[in-house]
Amino acid sequence: xxxxxxxxxxxxxxxxxxxxxxxxxxxxxxxxxxxxxxxxxxxxxxxxxxxxxxxxxxxxxxxxxxxxxxxxxxxxxxxxxxxxxxxxxxxxxxxxxxxxxxxxxxxxxxxxxxxxxxxxxxxxxxxxxxxxxxxxxxxxxxxxxxxxxxxxxxxxxxxxxxxxxxxxxxxxxxxxxxxxxxxxxxxxxxx
Numbered sequence: 085x086x087x088x089x090x091x092x093x094x095x096x097x098x099x100x101x102x103x104x105x106x107x108x109x110x111x112x113x114x115x116x117x118x119x120x121x122x123x124x125x126x127x128x129x130x131x132x133x134x135x136x137x138x139x140x141x142x143x144x145x146x147x148x149x150x151x152x153x154x155x156x157x158x159x160x161x162x163x164x165x166x167x168x169x170x171x172x173x174x175x176x177x178x179x180x181x182x183x184x185x186x187x188x189x190x191x192x193x194x195x196x197x198x199x200x201x202x203x204x205x206x207x208x209x210x211x212x213x214x215x216x217x218x219x220x221x222x223x224x225x226x227x228x229x230x231x232x233x234x235x236x237x238x239x240x241x242x243x244x245x246x247x248x249x250x251x252x253x254x255x256x257x258x259x260x261x262x263x264x265x266x267x268x269x270x271x272x273x274x275x
Contacts, residue, residue: 087255091202099203114189116186117193117195120193121194122143122200124210128145130178131175132175133172141166142177151163156204217258221258237268253271257269
């Protein structure tokens with residue numbers, strides 16, 4: 085059976101908590117890292133909110149003309165409004181411009197990418213973490229069926245165990261954790 089992949093869309097409270105937890109950091113201090121993560125993961129062009137020649141804030145242009153940053157999809161006015169720049173200029177920028185403006189931590193880019201993929205799983209991600217997790221779970225299922233042993237845990241905080249299955253397992257289900265950066269995996273039984 086196929087691996088069941090759950091998303092935070094199934095639990096709006098966790099999704100809102102995750103967004104609220106990270107949004108201000110990736111909006112105010114690490115917007116360049118977030119924009120580079122979106123650019124790397126979606127291959128959408130970088131865009132900058134300019135204050136003179138300085139990139140004041142960064143995001144990416146979506147194909148539908150909206151701009152994504154840590155807040156999600158925004159119009160040009162909404163993208164600029166938070167920063168109170170009037171009049172404002174929005175233009176295409178490069179990763180080189182962002183790196184030249186200030187230091188960017190590569191770990192922040194990786195964290196931003198994982199976060200963005202969990203917040204917006206329906207975007208056309210290139211080589212997504214969810215695809216890797218699904219491939220891993222599919223291979224683990226084949227291994228579990230071969231040996232009759234299943235990874236499971238009855239309580240999320242407990243260490244997972246190897247369970248001798250009864251042959252009625254449906255496969256594995258995978259869920260992002262409430263912090264959005266990791267996944268839990270457990271066997272499931274079809275109803």
